[in-house]
Amino acid sequence: MKAIIATTICGIILMFTGVMVNNKKSVSTIAALLFAGLLGINVWDLVTTSVDDPGKNLFFNDMLRIDHFSTWFNTVMTGCTLIYVLLLGKEIRKVGAHVAEYFALIFFILCGLYLLSGYNNLLMMFIGIEILSIPQYILAGSDKRNLKSSEAALKYFLMGSFSTGIMLMGITLLYGAARSFELMNIAAMLSADGLNPMALAGIMFIMVALAFKVSAAPMHMWTPDVYDGAPTPFTAFMATVVKAAAFMAFLRLFQTSFSNLSGHWTLVLAIITAATLLIGNVTAVFQQSVKRMLAYSSIAQAGFMLFAVLAVNNFAWQGILIYAIAYSVATIGMFAVLMKLKDYTYDGFNGLAKKDPLLAFAASIFIFSLAGIPLTGGFIAKYYMLLAVAQQGQLMWLIIFALLMAAISVYYYFRVIIAMYFKQGTPELSSPVTGGDRFMLILTCALVILLGIAPQLFLNKV
């Protein structure tokens, strides 16, 4: 609860900082300090919500539930954001003039994330999703003089508005069927009422809208254009932490409220998952730009994360947590390496291992994690997801399909490694790699490997 208030205050502080402080560098230092402080407040929250007493952790007329899981999720995601700010702070400064506002918007996005990890009411979910989305529209278009950036922002905004409308429609239908916005009540009403066509229509509308937010096929069309057009540092954030938050919302709603009706929506969602995996992986193979490849890979990874929603069991919660961390850290790291290069195509990576061994080494660790090679976080995360669905039974075909897709993903991920290590070339760096960058990259690599070796460290609170 403290964290939600703190993040809003931090955002407002930064907006004033933007007026008072003109030096970009000191603005980003202040922002980094505030993010570190926010992480501290999250940890404080984590320590103080030690009892899982159902009465005590509800806020705002039972609209928000702040329990162990949600505070832990908030903490790790804030940690990921801190890593993001430290790794990419320099790149964020380069985007435009209003640096303080960019950081303020990121704080507001985090506020949305905190609401989504703990909502107990459909209205709160809606508010959370809007708080999460609107700053993103602005961030996507923050490079005002770039036509592609403006196009991305407009496209994202229009499509996002449509999906919001669809979601509202779904919530309305659901309210008509269940006569409540509260998650537990909906669950109780839906199972008592038996099959209600209105409720089912509501579930499908909400599913489509959420699938849009997590860029699942066939609602993924906006993703490559927006990710490609938006300024790269913000793409990195949208594709990782924000996506994890959307998944949290998806998972919480479907596990708490709709799990009784899982027989009615599992097949639809399974097909969406399969389509997401197929389109994400197969299209990624044909990309020439690593940035666009990462956009499609984020669709493919979303396919894997959907596994958590499909599996109605405890493994799903642990799995989404591990997956969110592993995927976010590796992708942020990969973007950090990418932005050090001038040329974003595969050829731009040629010979990087000779030019800067550490950069290439870090990139290969991130690639291994994304591809799901053992001893990295990505492997454990994928394994958790597969296990969660396998426990569900019946969906063995989806598991085998997902593994086939994982094999395809090796093709486009390893092209980066082939370029870096086995091809000749002299890649041009866009900015020199400083000691601080190296330190952060090593730290991020260590985190990826730690996740793969000792995942229980990150699951103790679940």
Next chain:
Amino acid sequence: MVLILLILVPLLSGVLSFAIGNNGAKTLAIISSMITLILSAWVSGANYSDVVSYSQEWIPRLGTRIDLLADGMSSMLCLLTGIVTLVVMLSNANKEVERPGAFYGHMLLAQAGLMGVFLSVDALLFYVFWELALIPVYFLCSQWGGEKRIPVTFKFFVYTFVGSLMLLAALIYISLQNPGMSSYSWAEIVRAGSSLPASQQQWLFWLVFIAFAIKMPIFPFHTWQPDTYEQSPTPVTIILSALMVKMGLFAVLRWLLPTLPLGVAYWGNTVIVLSVIGIVYASLLAMVQTDIKRLIAYSSIAHMGLMCAVAFNYSVVGMHGVMVQMFNHGINITGMWLIVSMIEDRWGTRDMSRLGGMAVTAPRMAVAFVLIAFANIALPLTNGFVGEFMLFNGLFYGDGTAPRIATMAIGGLGVILGAAYTLKMVQRTTWGNAVEMNNAKDLSINEYAGIAIIICVILYLGIYPRPLLDLTASVIAQ
């Protein structure tokens, strides 16, 4: 404790080798592989009295543990890994490789992965090492290999990675049959797998078998192999063909046969037929090769095919033979590759038609080559004879339903063809018109050391195979 050291010593010295870069990496690699060899010899020695094991918690939530166990078969393969790695390092000692820090680092990491595969008795841990052994070899082939190395090794990597993923799917499915999902230990997996109904075991069998068959490789999953062997630098070819290939067969014996007995019973004959086809096909292809590296690559497919056929034709003596032959084949093929690499260094070609007269120009090398070739075609008094004799016994006395005479006859044909192409190769390189060497030298000291170890093992186990038989006998008893 000593088992975890078997993995940690090469792992840490591999990482260290990356760190120290180019000075001293070679020395470090030799020292590290000596320590590993001593450790593995100690484990094998201790195995006569009791089984060495190590157990520690890893990821409690998934129920997976770091469970290592060295029975006769695993300690034998660890010993093989120790010997082969040391021989490779020694015989490479007088050569300069590009970026030695990275090269030896990858070699040592691959060794750590192999040790892990041979020692793990926890299925998830086994899978982790199975993958871990692959990655460094992929880097080695693609960075230090021949001209066409990038596409060829990428094919190799994707091939084996797909296999691994199928294995993973089967592993998840089997572990879920365990009520409560508490453990991946060997005993639990075997119990869960063998209690599945036959219909499920039959499709699970293929998921697992293909993963292992790609590694071995068994016809028709072998297409990556000759190209990869040809394009890899020789030290890596040795690691691949002497050790990594054994991973597949080892995994069949350790995991597949006990876990899915009904699946194996149902598909066993199909596998035997595939293996026998592979023997003849690979032997015929070996006959027409002119590049000696490709010739040996095909001969390796034939040898592995024979071992695989016997493994699926249940019999005590056959199983025993497979284990013994795994060791022997590893030793012999290492010897063959060493000679090939020496030939390539000295004459700058691997084309048989442009070679000849080694007996005149480099007599010591020629003697070594002839000896190793004899072991490879299993002449009596070499180690190959003992293993091959037991293999054929196994083919004949098996409990399987495969037609004995036919498999025996075709398998025997493979041996005859094997003698034919191996002797042809020896003849064309050793005798005939002498071709001048680039830099006239017979064996150098470090090459002597490597070759001497190989020949000692060949002759010792050819004359007195008892230690090897005893070491693996305890596994057969189970």
